[in-house]
Amino acid sequence: MYIGAFDIGGTKTIVALADDAGKIYEKQQFPTETGDCLRHLDVCCEILCRFAEKRGLRMEQIAGIGVNLPGIVERGEGVLLRAVYAGWSQIPVRAYLSKKLRIARVVCENDVNACAVGEVRFGLGKRFSSFGWMTVSTGVGGAVVSDGRLIRGAHGYAGEFGHLKVEYQKPCGCPCGEQGCLEAHGSGTALNRLIEERTRQDAAFRGGFRPAGREPFGRFLCEAGEKR
Numbered sequence: 720m721y722i723g724a725f726d727i728g729g730t731k732t733i734v735a736l737a738d739d740a741g742k743i744y745e746k747q748q749f750p751t752e753t754g755d756c757l758r759h760l761d762v763c764c765e766i767l768c769r770f771a772e773k774r775g776l777r778m779e780q781i782a783g784i785g786v787n788l789p790g791i792v793e794r795g796e797g798v799l800l801r802a803v804y805a806g807w808s809q810i811p812v813r814a815y816l817s818k819k820l821r822i823a824r825v826v827c828e829n830d831v832n833a834c835a836v837g838e839v840r841f842g843l844g845k846r847f848s849s850f851g852w853m854t855v856s857t858g859v860g861g862a863v864v865s866d867g868r869l870i871r872g873a874h875g876y877a878g879e880f881g882h883l884k885v886e887y888q889k890p891c892g893c894p895c896g897e898q899g900c901l902e903a904h905g906s907g908t909a910l911n912r913l914i915e916e917r918t919r920q921d922a923a924f925r926g927g928f929r930p931a932g933r934e935p936f937g938r939f940l941c942e943a944g945e946k947r
Contacts, residue, residue: 721776723784723822725763727751728830729803729857729908734763736770739782741841745770751789753804757815764819783824786812787833789858791875797827803858803894831860831878836869853880858894859902881906 721744726733728751736745747766752759771778790802797813813825828836835852838844844864852862859881863870870877881902882895890899891909903909 720782721771721780723767723770723781723820725760725767725784725786726830726833727759727763727786727788729789732759732763734766734770736767736774736781744774754806756799756802756804756807756810760812760815761819764816767820778820778822781820781822783826784816784820784822785833786816786825786827787830788812788827789830792827792829793875794827797825799827829860829862829875830854832862832869832871835862835864835878839864839867839869851878855905856907858908859906 720739722737722739724733724735724737726735730751731748732751733746733748735743735747737743747770749762752762767781767784768778771781786797788799788802790807791800792798793800796811799807799810799812801808812827816825817823831852831854834854835844835850838850838852844850844867848867849865850863852864854860861878861880863878872878882893882897882900884890884897884899885901886899886904891903891912892898893900893903895902
């Protein structure tokens with residue numbers, strides 16, 4: 720049984736064609752188009768159709784599509800309620816993809832929740848029934864699995880560690896609109912921002928990874944790590 724997969728992250732997207740045992744037959748990675756969500760979904764569809772054609776498949780032979788999304792997802796209707804990018808809100812992802820590809824089964828999930836569920840089925844979750852998952856990438860996200868079951872919470876926000884307040888003295892703005900969130904101070908995006916700031920302020924940083932630059936770079940990593 721063939722399955723399509725769209726892993727849409729804050730920075731990059733992966734489209735794959737796999738089977739229900741997790742074997743990947745085709746895969747392509749490319750930057751996430753942050754401007755127009757539907758246009759980005761169109762690109763994902765084009766790639767999946769190309770994969771199907773390459774393997775001699777008709778689209779109706781693909782049993783379904785799993786879509787990981789970088790934001791809050793209403794799973795019942797497959798709607799992306801909110802993401803960090805302007806305009807990426809209230810997007811009917813499931814309905815859009817189902818109509819465009821003529822595939823009835825489209826399952827949408829928050830990307831970090833999907834990581835945790837993947838561990839339950841294919842990874843360390845097969846050995847541990849309860850665990851926490853934390854992703855530090857473009858943003859910071861988390862998920863909690865208890866007795867083999869993903870905990871979602873009443874409104875789907877369970878495990879969203881990235882928006883815990885960690886800085887009150889000099890808080891930075893977060894894409895969620897708040898100040899001082901963990902994501903604003905400890906994500907990959909935040910680390911890039913801090914590097915740029917330190918590069919402007921500290922001559923040693925401008926030396927990159929030369930020995931003279933290691934000490935301030937180490938201090939910077941420790942500072943970012945304390946926020947996590």
